[in-house]
Amino acid sequence: MDSPRVGIIMGSQSDWPTMVEAADILDELGVEYEARIVSAHRTPDRLWDYGKTAVTRGLQVIIAGAGGAAHLPGMMASKTRVPVIGVPVQTRALNGVDSLYSILQMPRGFPVATMAIGAAGAKNAGLMAAGILALQDADLAARLDQWRADLSASIADEPLRD
Ligand code: RP5
Numbered sequence: 001m002d003s004p005r006v007g008i009i010m011g012s013q014s015d016w017p018t019m020v021e022a023a024d025i026l027d028e029l030g031v032e033y034e035a036r037i038v039s040a041h042r043t044p045d046r047l048w049d050y051g052k053t054a055v056t057r058g059l060q061v062i063i064a065g066a067g068g069a070a071h072l073p074g075m076m077a078s079k080t081r082v083p084v085i086g087v088p089v090q091t092r093a094l095n096g097v098d099s100l101y102s103i104l105q106m107p108r109g110f111p112v113a114t115m116a117i118g119a120a121g122a123k124n125a126g127l128m129a130a131g132i133l134a135l136q137d138a139d140l141a142a143r144l145d146q147w148r149a150d151l152s153a154s155i156a157d158e159p160l161r162d
Contacts (some may be wrong), residue, residue, distance in 0.1 A: 002032045002086075002160030003032065003041045003057070003058050004033050004034040004052055004058075004059065005031060005032055005033070005058065005059065005061070005133055006026060006031055006032070006033035006034075006052070006058045006059065006060070006061050006062070006063060006064070006096055006126075006129045006133070006158070007033065007034055007036065007054065007059045007061075007062045007082075008022050008023055008026075008033055008035040008036070008039040008062075008063045008065075009036050009037070009040075009050065009063070009064050009065070009072065009076070010035075010036075010038070010065045010066065010072075010089075011034075011037070011038070011039045011040065011041075011066035011067065011070070011072050011089075012037065012039065012042075012066075012067075013037060013063070015065050015066065015067060015089050015112065016035075016056060017119075018065060018087065018089050018090070018118060018119055018122050019039055019063070019065045019087065019089075020092050020122075020131075021042070021119045021120075021122035021123040021126065022063050022065075022087070022122045022123065022125045022126035023035055023126070024028070024123075024126070024130065025126035025127055025130070026061065026126045026130065027144075028146060028147070029126075029130045029140065029143050029147060030140070030143060031126075031129070031130055031133060031140065036050070036074075036097070038064075038072065039052050039066075039072065040071040040075045040105045041069070042074040046077065047072065047075055047079070048079065050076070050079075051075075051076050051078075051079025051080040052080070054079075054080040054082045055080060055081065055082060059082050060080065060082065060083075060133060061083050061085065061128075061129040061132050061133065062076055062080070062083070062084045062085070063084075063085045063087060063100050063122075063125045063126065063129055064076050064084055064085070064086055064087065064112075065086075065087035065088075065089050065122060066086075066087075066088075066089060066092075066102075066103070066127075067088070067091045067096065067098075067099045067101070068091050068092070068093070068099060069098070069100060070086075070088060070089070070098070070099040070102040070103050070104055072084030073085075073087075073103050073112045073114075074086070074102075074103065074106050074110065074112055076123070077106065077111065077112050078110050082113050083113065083127050083132065084111075084112050085112070085113045085114075085115060085125045085129060086103035086104075086112040086113065086114045086115065086125075087115050087122045087125050088100040088102070088103050088104075088114065088115070088116075088117045088118070088121060089117075090118040095117070096117035096118060097114060099117065099124045100114070100117050111141060113128065115128070123132070127144075130144050131144060131147070
């Protein structure tokens with residue numbers, strides 16, 4: 001099996017129903033990935049090791065999802081130059097606005113590409129990762145172009161009437 005080019009990390013098992021959207025679209029596009037639970041607060045040493053070894057393990061994009069005080073994407077961006085795409089997981093208390101602001105407001109010098117809150121953000125994170133990899137991978141670029149064309153073709157010209 002090829003080594004993963006994308007790392008999908010999340011703060012908790014409870015984030016998986018959101019982050020599976022990223023995994024599913026990467027499966028559909030034939031992109032190798034790994035999925036790991038890495039928590040900024042609960043497993044900081046695991047976060048440190050993951051970031052420290054990301055480049056040497058061949059990861060080219062990291063998708064990081066977390067909710068609430070969502071420090072995982074930003075902390076990962078501080079530890080590796082591998083581009084980090086952040087997914088704000090929807091929370092019960094504040095609907096994910098807490099996650100969004102936690103991920104979005106990075107200090108200058110350590111960017112995180114922040115997606116929309118929840119499942120749409122996770123799916124777009126997968127598509128964004130594929131788009132980055134497609135810059136150097138013509139076969140993947142063709143698959144992504146086809147996926148986009150299929151989506152466009154599936155949109156009706158007119159709304160269905162009741
Ligand atoms: C964050 O706390 C996780 O990313 C998750 O979204 C949130 C809640 O975690 P659990 O209490 O469900 O494990 O660290």
